[in-house]
Structure formats: structure tokens, C-alpha cells
Amino acid sequence: MGQLFESVIMAMKAILQNKTRAFLTMLGIIIGILSVSLMGTAISGIDEVFENSIQGMGQDVLYIQKYPWFMMNDEWWEYRNRPDIEEEYAEQILERASTIAFATPSSGRRSDVKYGKNAVERVEINGTTWQEAYISALKLESGRFFSEPESRYGTRVAVIGYDIKTNLFPDEDPLGKEIIIQGNKFRIIGVIAQQGKFLGLMSMDNIVTIPLKSLQNIFGGRWGVSVSVKPKEGVTVEQAKEELMFIMRGLRGLKPREENDFSINQQEAFREQFASIRMAISAVGLGITVLSLIVGGIGIMNIMFVSVRERTKEIGIRKALGAKKNIILFQFLSEAVIISLIGGTIGILITVGLVGLLQKFFVARLSIDLIIISLSVSVITGVLSGIVPANMAARLNPIEAIRYE
Amino acid sequence: MALLELKQVTKVYQVGAVAVHALRGIDLMVEKNEYVSVMGPSGSGKSTLMNVIGCLDTPTSGTYILDGKTVHDDRIEQSSNGKLSDDELAFVRNQKIGFVFQTFNLLPRITALHNVELPLIYAGIHKKDRIEMAKEALRKVNLEDRMHHQPNELSGGQRQRVAIARALVNNPSIILADEPTGNLDSKTSREIMQLMDHLHDEGNTIILVTHETDIAKHAHRVVHFLDGLIASDELTPKGKG
Ligand SMILES: Nc1ncnc2c1ncn2[C@@H]1O[C@H](COP(=O)(O)OP(=O)(O)OP(=O)(O)O)[C@@H](O)[C@H]1O
Ligand SMILES: [Mg+2]
Numbered sequence: 001m002g003q004l005f006e007s008v009i010m011a012m013k014a015i016l017q018n019k020t021r022a023f024l025t026m027l028g029i030i031i032g033i034l035s036v037s038l039m040g041t042a043i044s045g046i047d048e049v050f051e052n053s054i055q056g057m058g059q060d061v062l063y064i065q066k067y068p069w070f071m072m073n074d075e076w077w078e079y080r081n082r083p084d085i086e087e088e089y090a091e092q093i094l095e096r097a098s099t100i101a102f103a104t105p106s107s108g109r110r111s112d113v114k115y116g117k118n119a120v121e122r123v124e125i126n127g128t129t130w131q132e133a134y135i136s137a138l139k140l141e142s143g144r145f146f147s148e149p150e151s152r153y154g155t156r157v158a159v160i161g162y163d164i165k166t167n168l169f170p171d172e173d174p175l176g177k178e179i180i181i182q183g184n185k186f187r188i189i190g191v192i193a194q195q196g197k198f199l200g201l202m203s204m205d206n207i208v209t210i211p212l213k214s215l216q217n218i219f220g221g222r223w224g225v226s227v228s229v230k231p232k233e234g235v236t237v238e239q240a241k242e243e244l245m246f247i248m249r250g251l252r253g254l255k256p257r258e259e260n261d262f263s264i265n266q267q268e269a270f271r272e273q274f275a276s277i278r279m280a281i282s283a284v285g286l287g288i289t290v291l292s293l294i295v296g297g298i299g300i301m302n303i304m305f306v307s308v309r310e311r312t313k314e315i316g317i318r319k320a321l322g323a324k325k326n327i328i329l330f331q332f333l334s335e336a337v338i339i340s341l342i343g344g345t346i347g348i349l350i351t352v353g354l355v356g357l358l359q360k361f362f363v364a365r366l367s368i369d370l371i372i373i374s375l376s377v378s379v380i381t382g383v384l385s386g387i388v389p390a391n392m393a394a395r396l397n398p399i400e401a402i403r404y405e
Numbered sequence: 406m407a408l409l410e411l412k413q414v415t416k417v418y419q420v421g422a423v424a425v426h427a428l429r430g431i432d433l434m435v436e437k438n439e440y441v442s443v444m445g446p447s448g449s450g451k452s453t454l455m456n457v458i459g460c461l462d463t464p465t466s467g468t469y470i471l472d473g474k475t476v477h478d479d480r481i482e483q484s485s486n487g488k489l490s491d492d493e494l495a496f497v498r499n500q501k502i503g504f505v506f507q508t509f510n511l512l513p514r515i516t517a518l519h520n521v522e523l524p525l526i527y528a529g530i531h532k533k534d535r536i537e538m539a540k541e542a543l544r545k546v547n548l549e550d551r552m553h554h555q556p557n558e559l560s561g562g563q564r565q566r567v568a569i570a571r572a573l574v575n576n577p578s579i580i581l582a583d584e585p586t587g588n589l590d591s592k593t594s595r596e597i598m599q600l601m602d603h604l605h606d607e608g609n610t611i612i613l614v615t616h617e618t619d620i621a622k623h624a625h626r627v628v629h630f631l632d633g634l635i636a637s638d639e640l641t642p643k644g645k646g
Contacts, residue, residue: 006526017514317510320461321571322499322527324492398498399462402510 003327011335014307015342025303026343028296029381032289033347033374039285040370041355043278048365050274052195060237061135061267062244064089064227068263070273082261084224087212089251090129093229096247099240101232104131105212105225113208114180115168123164124207125181127215128228135230138204141165143175143190146211154213158186162194163205179208182218186210237266293377296343297385304336304389315393316401329394336386337379344378406473407434408579408610409458414467414477416453416633427453428464429633435612437578440605440644442621443614445630451614452507452583454630458612459504459581460494471497499527503572507583507614509564511556517543517567518552524575542570545600547593561588569597573604580604582613586620598623 015022067079087105094103106128113123132138133145146157158179165174178185186208195204216222231240241264248262308315315328348371355366416428427450435441443451456462457469460476469477475488476497489497498504511520521539530538543552546566556564565588572580580601586594602623605611613624621627625644629637 002532003526003529313510314512317512318523318527319495320459320498320504320506320510321524322495322575324495324527326492327527397462399456402461402506 004330007327007331008334008338010331011338014311014335015338018307021303022339022342025299025339026296026346028292028299029340029343029378030296030347030350032292032296032381033344033378034350035285035292036289036377037348037351037366037370037374038354039281039289040373041351041358041366042281042285044365044367044370046274046278046281049195050270060231060240062229062231062237062241063265064229064244064248065263065265066224066226069265069270079263083252085227085262087222087225089248090227092251093227093244093247096250097240097243099231099235099243100229102131102134102230103227104129104135105227106132107212107215107223107225109215109219111182113164113168115174115177118168118170120164120167120206125215126207126209127212128209129212132209132228135228139193141191141193142173143188145190145209151211151213154211154217156184156186156214157189157210159190159192159209160188161192161205161207164208165191181208181210184218186214241266293381296340297381299385300336300339300382301385301389303339304332304386305392307335308332308389308393311393312396312401312404315396316398316404319396319398320402325394328396329390332390332393333383333386336390337382340378340382340385341375344375347378348374407470408437408439408472410434410468410470411457412468414454414457414464414469416450416457416462417465426633428457430467431633431635433628433635433638435610437610438605438608439610439612439626440601440624441612441626441628442624442641443612443628443630444616444618444621445636449630450633451630453633455504455581455583455612455614459502460489460497461504472501495527499524500575501577501579503575503577503580505565505568505572505580505582505585507587509556509568511564511567511571513556516553516555517548517559517563517570520556520567521552521571521574524571528575538574539570542574543567545573546570547596562590562593565589566593566597569600573600577609579610580612582611584614584616586615586617594620 064085066082066085067076071079085105090103090105093100097103106126108124108126110122111125112119112121113125114120129151130146130148138145140159141162143159145159146155149155150157158181160168160174160179168174168179169177174188174191176187178187180186192204192207192209212225229240229244231237244264245260248264249260252261254261318328348366352366411431411433414428414431414433415426418425418427429450431454433454443454445451453462457464457477458471460471464477466479467477468475468479474493476494478488511517512523518536518539521542522535525535525538540549540552543549546569548563548566548570551559551563554563556567559567565585569582569585572582582601585601586597589597598620601611601613611624613620615621622641622643624641626638626640628635
């Protein structure tokens, strides 16, 4: 035990004697650990935001829309000729379906939103009905969603997202205040709880929701909508989707052989798309990590060979005085591991700093697991790159080593 | 049985195309508690012999038996269990043999005390006892007041005394000293030789290389080397008496 401790002390002294060299050697490991921990942080950030946003969409909600959510570039031209989705479909679906609990049309326009001197430009104004509150599992921070009569009459009321609140009402309670949309006053009745954002990926934080009828009034006219549908309790999304398909084909008057001229979208598609983004980030991050760890590992191996050569005489003396093979092995192995562990720690510290900065822009958190993984990876790299030089040192013949100049 | 026994030991160094025959077939037996001095001209193979005896170097051919254990034998395979393993050799070097190098071989950048502690570290001795033992060994060579100096802050003679203290610190039963008084003034030489005599009186076996007849006289037996061979092997007046 005492011998191992001594070996670690000697290893540290050896590193301290060559600080610059050790630091340069660490660079590869620093970059490797930096990339592995940043990648991990990014992925867990994206995961968190994705789960938040997708919760806002409601787990089992189906969206009847003109376009599918994900399509090839050239497919757009085919879908463009489809007829618009009519607002009335929502009620007609509710009348005919046995598996559907709620259905609401919604549509969006962009507009500047003002309150007093404050303004937010080009905000997504989402028009929908009271049923939206039951379809999306939206959490309200304060206030309420609009009621059935408010939807029906197109009352000028609004539910705002978290960012809208902080921008327009930095130090006021927005409830009951009136904001200006397209020159019209809207009274705020509710604020949606913060969802977080990641590189502007779908978030309700920057949206103002108003009754669809009010949206049509202030922008003038009607246009195609999207119909959100929520299945009844105990009905699977697939069952609901099948019935919806049947009803929609009826509403569109399609013959059995004709293709659908509408799309039924669901969250699943987002998940798939998201999974592929996530994969891409992981692959790139992993590539950089592995590459820099290999470069860093080779660097350490090289410096360990140099270190063994420089201290050949010392090794010879130690062996002459009774140091066993394994003790010498351990001494040089710990030197390699210490170098790479310091590199890994520096990498993590830089990540901590960067994550602190990045938190201003998106959800980013460095997990304990990730720190443990990063440090283990550094230790393993150190062992792998130190084992060959350390073994070479351990096998030296004492007198030849002592003679070495 | 002899404490150590060499039979037809040779050592050949290959330097480029030239083969240097440092030992040409040495037969030597040393009993427990013998006091042997080795003399001979420079380059005659004295240090090479000490290295082989000290288990620091392996002979090119021949047999070396130490304390009944085979250290080297041409006829026995490397892996055979009749022969000492690497770790067993490390143990022998650490526990049984105290080696004083002709060139001291102290570790630079660490203190004299720490240098003397090294064999104790590899013997697994606890830090507190270790420091006490190391100080005691330095006291024996009159160097207690320099124990916190590094080798480059010591004179040649002082370094030699640190090397001697390091060889003695583990209380080895065999002391191999390659010109232990080569760098010392006559007064210190006398003190070191008194120490050697004392160690011999305590039952230890001593083999020392020297160029000085006065020093060699302390031993009971003198072995003369010439060109890698033993030219003579005889008892001193002390040995006879
Ligand atoms: N590592 C080596 N490589 C090549 N030749 C060597 C090596 N070590 C020793 N020799 C040669 O072996 C011979 C014996 O050397 P050794 O050191 O044993 O002499 P020595 O009797 O101790 O001499 P000195 O009294 O000068 O110390 C010398 O000729 C020397 O040049
Ligand atoms: Mg010599």
C-alpha cells in the first residue's frame, strides 16, 4: 500500500517537473472530453425540450392537415393542389365519430404584438376554440383558457406564452391587461407555463392564442385550417386514426380507389424526425470524441516513452534496490493516468463554463452521470496509452538501465 | 554448503562487431561470514563480477547459486521453477544484498534521507519506522547533519557515504561494495572500514573491490583478477591468523 502511494507521489513529481510538456500532451484528451461532455449536454438538453414541447402537443393528438409533417422537397408540389381543410370538418367529425372526444380547427398568422411602449415583432398568433385546452395538455401558469361562448362569439381575449409575458410585461401582472394585435385590443386571460427552447425548435413560449373567430375577424376572411383531434378515453390512437380516415374520405367524397387528399399527422412522426437529428448529433460528437481521444492517447503514449527513456537510469537504480516489476509498472501507469485524468478534468471544467454560458440560449445541464463517464473515459485512455511504455520500463534489466546515458 | 557459488561464469559484451569478454570462466565459492576483497587492474572484470553476484546482471553462461537457490544456470529453462523469478530476484536484491556502487547511483532531486529510505519503501516498511531506520544508517556513516541535502549538494565522499548508508539500511546479510573508499580521505576511509569490520563481526558476509592494499588487508581473503580470470585467491595474514 505504502509502495503504491509512493509510486503515485513519484508520478506526480515527474509530471510537475515537466508541466508544459504534460499540458501539451493533455490537449487531445481535453478536446476529447470537451466534445463528449458537450455532446452529452446537448443531447440531454434536446431531449428535455423535446419532451416538454411534445407534451404541449398532447400525447395522442391527431392533426388533420393539408400537408404531411415530413416530406421530400419535390413532393410539396403534389400536396399543394390538395383542397384546404375546412373549419367545419371539426364539428362534422364530432357528430359522426364514436372514438373522438374533442376536435378543434386552428389556424395561425403572424403579427406584431404591443403593450404600451413594449412590442414583440412577428409573433405567431394561433386561432383555435375552447376545445384546444382539452386537446393539448397545456399547463397554464396563471389565469384560464377561453370558454365556449368566447370561442363562439369571437371575444377579444388572449392566452399568451411565457416569452411574450416577459417581453411585454417585465414587471407587471399581465392578467386583465390589454395587448394590441393588428390594431385590435385583446384582454389577456391566461399565461402558458414556460416550456423552454432549443435553437428555436417548436415552443409555445412565443405564441399568442386567441379564438379562431377573432383571428378571422381581425385578419379578414377565412382560409384553410388544421383540425386537431383527441380520441376518447380507452380508444387507441390507431383506432381513432382509422375512423378519422373513413370520415374524412366521406367528407371529401373520395371513391374507394382514389388516394387521400389530406394528411393525418401525429406526434410519432416528430419522434422519428427527432430521433434522426439526435442520432446525427451523437454520431458527429462521438466521431470527434473518438478521434481526439486516439490522438490524445497516442500523445500520452509518446510522452511516456520519452519519460521512460529519460528516467531509464532511475528505473535501474530502483530495480537494483528491490523495486518489483509491478511497482515500476504502476508508477508509470499512474503517470499516464494522472496526465489524462487532469486533461479530462480540465475538459469538464471548460464544459461547465460553456454550459453556464449556453444556458442563456437553451436548456443545458451537465449531469453527474456524464461527469463520471467522462472521467472514466480519461482513466481508460490513460491506462491504454500508458500500458506499453510502463511495461517497457518494468522489464528493463537493472544494470543495463543504470548504465544508460 | 557455500553461501554463493559461481561455476564457469562468463560475461561477454557485444559492442558492435566486437565481443568484449569481461568474465572468461570464473569459479568462486564464498562461505557465510567470509570477508573477501577483490583486486585487479582497471577493466579486469571486478565490477562485472559484483553485478552478477548482486543479481543485477545475468551471466552469458555458467551457473550461479546463491543461498541454495539457482540464480542462473544455462541448463535450466527460463521458466523452470528451480530458478528465481524476477520478483524473487527483486526480493533478494532488497533483503539479502546491500550493494554499494562504484558510481554511487543516488537518485538526483531527492534528499539523502529519501535516497536511503528507498530500499525500505520497496520492503514495505511503514513511513515512521522507515525514517528512523534511514536516519540511523546515516548516523553510522556520520552524515546525519546532511540528510536533507540532495546529492548535487554533497561532496563526492559524502555521496559515497550516502550510498553506503543506503546499502546498510535494510540490514542485509551480504554486503557487496565496489570501491567503497575510492573517494574518501584516509580518516573517513578508516571509519568506513571500521564499519565494515564491525558488520563482519556481526556475522555478515562482505565482498569488497579495492585498489588499495591497506583496505584489502581488512579482509581475510584476497581474490586477484586479471583479464576476466581469477589470477590468485589467497588468505591474508588476518585470514590465516
Ligand atoms: N555495458 C558494457 N558494454 C560493453 N563493455 C563493457 C560493459 N561493461 C563493462 N564492459 C567491459 O568489460 C570489461 C570489464 O569491465 P569492469 O567494469 O568489470 O572492470 P573493472 O574491473 O570494474 O574496472 P575498474 O577498476 O576500472 O572499475 C572492460 O573491458 C569494460 O570495457
Ligand atoms: Mg569497476
